[in-house]
Amino acid sequence: MARLLGPAEIRDLAELLDVTPTKKLGQNFVHDGNTVRRIVQVAGVQRGETVLEIGPGLGSLTLGLLEAGADVxxxxxxxxxxxxxxxxxxxxxxxxxxxxxxxxxxxVTELPGEPVRLVANLPYNISVPVLLHLLEHFESLRSGIVMVQAEVGHRLAAEPGSKVYGVPSLKAAWYGTWRTAGQVSRMVFWPVPNVDSVLVGFERGTEPGTLEERRATFAIIDAAFQQRRKMLRQSLSGVLGGSAAAASEVLERAGVAPEARGEQLVIDDFLRIARAAGEA
Known part of the structure; x- marks a missing residue:
């Protein structure tokens, strides 16, 4: 079996490169081979396929992906x-x-290949923006497993009506289906982070609308959750005509109750609102 990085190798490499992990770059290096192999297995990596990794750091997960026969x-x-x-x-x-x-x-908008799978320990401070950027620019990505801060992971995979359902849940849903795929101990990292981690998996689906519709839909989602507890006719008044009455008209055309709140809607509901607003 090929060698992976353990605690001693991680520290030796960091010393060699004069690297001190920084919070700014979200650097927490995995030093446990069993965790690495578990992530690769959960991701379903196949020999010979091209895998994209973001933030490889010292190479712990990279070596696990290479061990599985992926082109990384x-x-x-x-x-x-x-x-x-x-x-x-x-x-x-x-x-x-x-x-x-x-x-x-x-x-990044160009890569030396067309990756079909994303497998990464994402920098926790920018994990959602990175995911949305990659899904927007690399249509070849069909599935993936990413390690993120537990709070963020639960938001990405949240169902409508959940207390943590919101902007990340909806924007991620534009691209496909999401699920949590297990917890990761803090103790497999160096340095040990002060947050819990989870694995989140996704399977890409067919995007429900065009590029222009996505931008319009995402703007409406952002507005809907700026004041989470307000009814949509109030929270969306600024982007749907400038008044609660105007917003209500658009919502009714979209088949959405003006008294509803953002956390009750799915991505297709927000797309219908965007389309109804575009017809005004």
Whole structure:
């Protein structure tokens, strides 16, 4: 079996590169091989397929993906880590396929390949924006497993009516279906984070509308949850005609009760509101 990074190797690499994990970049490095292999297994990685990894860091998950036979495209913003990663893979798992892109994941729009699966320990401070950016720009991504802060993961996978259902839940639902896929112990990270982590899985579906409709729908979602407890006729008055009465007319045309609240609606409801607003 190929070698993965353990606690000693993680610390040796960090010392070699003079890397001190930073909260700004959301750097918490996984040092437990069993956790890495579990993530790869849950993700359903197949030999020979192209997998996208965001924020590979010192390479813990990267090596697990390579061990499974994936062709890995890794996007890393830290130049020191990006430069070291091919050397680490070459020593610990020679003969495997790794491409490293040194760029901010929020800005990347081109990759050296077409990944079909996303598997990543995402930087927790920007996990939702990164996910939405990748799904917008890389239609080849059909499924994935990401590790995120537990609070964020539960929001992504939340059902309508839940206390944590909101903007991330709805925007993610535009692209497909989401589920939580298990917890991850704090103790498998260095440094140990002060938050809990979960795995979140997604399967891509058919987007329900056009690019223009998505932008309009997302703007309405943002407005609906700025004042979560208000009825839609009030919370959407600013984007649907400038008054509660005007918003009510649009909502009624969309088949949505003006007295409803955002957390009661699914993504198709918000799309209907956007389309009704566009007809005004």
């Amino acid at each position: 495209i890794a996007v890393e913003i830290d130049k020191r880590l990006a430069a070291q990663l091919p050397h680490t893979a070459g020593v610990m798992q020679p003969g495997t396929s790794l491409s490293v892109v040194t760029q901010d994941a929020l800005l």
